[in-house]
Amino acid sequence: MNATPANFTPATGLLATLDLLRIEHSDAVTHLRLMRPAKRNAINDALIAQIHTAAVNLPESTKALVVSGEGAHFCAGLDLAELSERSVAEGVLHSRSWHAAFDQLQFGRVPVIAVLHGAVVGGGLELATSAHLRVAERSAYYGLPEGQRGIFVGGGGSARIPRLMGVARMTDLMLTGRVYDAEEGRLAGLAQYLVPTGTAFDKAFELAQRIAQNAPLTNYSLMHALPRIAEQPADHGFMTEALMSAIAQSAPEAKSRVRAFLEGRAAKVQKA
Numbered sequence: 001m002n003a004t005p006a007n008f009t010p011a012t013g014l015l016a017t018l019d020l021l022r023i024e025h026s027d028a029v030t031h032l033r034l035m036r037p038a039k040r041n042a043i044n045d046a047l048i049a050q051i052h053t054a055a056v057n058l059p060e061s062t063k064a065l066v067v068s069g070e071g072a073h074f075c076a077g078l079d080l081a082e083l084s085e086r087s088v089a090e091g092v093l094h095s096r097s098w099h100a101a102f103d104q105l106q107f108g109r110v111p112v113i114a115v116l117h118g119a120v121v122g123g124g125l126e127l128a129t130s131a132h133l134r135v136a137e138r139s140a141y142y143g144l145p146e147g148q149r150g151i152f153v154g155g156g157g158s159a160r161i162p163r164l165m166g167v168a169r170m171t172d173l174m175l176t177g178r179v180y181d182a183e184e185g186r187l188a189g190l191a192q193y194l195v196p197t198g199t200a201f202d203k204a205f206e207l208a209q210r211i212a213q214n215a216p217l218t219n220y221s222l223m224h225a226l227p228r229i230a231e232q233p234a235d236h237g238f239m240t241e242a243l244m245s246a247i248a249q250s251a252p253e254a255k256s257r258v259r260a261f262l263e264g265r266a267a268k269v270q271k272a
């Protein structure tokens with residue numbers, strides 16, 4: 001196992017293979033694939049370090065990031081084999097290393113789309129919820145087996161998951177070991193898209209390409225301003241919104257896009 005930083009030169013095709021992560025790049029979209037299928041992509045210390053390294057070192061040309069898992073499952077969560085020997089202090093640092101990696105995804109430079117299939121459980125759900133969009137296949141299912149393992153979430157799940165599904169639903173999953181199927185997960189807000197099995201990657205890639213065409217400042221404000229405004233009291237939020245809105249409008253790209261619409265050169269909003 002090693003977490004050696006790879007050679008992340010902007011290019012198309014295979015950028016790097018860390019031993020647990022495959023990194024490809026095409027059309028402004030970078031794709032990170034968890035490559036530990038024999039262990040159901042369970043996240044050990046090396047894999048979390050590799051996710052962090054990859055997220056920090058995205059090619060400059062990356063405008064959207066897709067994250068998926070190799071094999072029959074997205075991710076089985078924490079590698080339980082590494083859990084037993086940790087002291088309290090090591091446990092805190094371990095959890096913080098997950099926070100650092102997933103924060104780099106959620107609050108990095110580009111929007112992240114997770115491709116969900118099979119088990120999306122424990123730390124796998126924590127990884128999924130650090131993405132901005134989740135595209136799930138019908139095969140996906142969601143659980144938080146931490147409750148049954150006698151532990152607690154440690155990868156940011158207690159902050160991120162209730163913001164999507166609510167404290168009551170998360171409490172149910174952890175107290176009872178309840179597992180949501182793909183449709184229940186969508187209804188609970190865990191995935192914005194639900195697609196037939198075998199098609200989630202293509203859908204995610206298509207969305208990523210579309211997102212990559214947005215003005216970069218729009219994407220950045222959605223990632224960095226919107227979630228913070230949503231946490232603010234409304235009167236603070238309105239002020240932050242006014243500032244963000246004025247900054248976004250002042251970008252030359254915003255002006256040229258608005259002009260294109262006014263001159264009939266841009267697409268109209270189409271009924272779905």
Ligand code: 1HE
Pocket residue numbers: 038039040042072073075076077078079080081095098119121122123124144145146149151152153154155
């Ligand atoms: C693992 C792990 C793992 C599989 N750590 N080794 N996560 C869990 O409690 C989920 C535990 N895993 C499962 O419930 C099942 O493995 C799955 C439903 C995900 C997949 O089932 P299946 O039948 O496809 O695979 P399998 O036969 O159970 O597992 C294949 C191998 O992967 C096997 O190892 P092998 O050496 O016997 O082949 C499993 O031991 C191994 N494996 N999952 C270690 N999680 C920051 S805090 C986050 C806290 C958590 O995430 S707690 C939740 C942990």
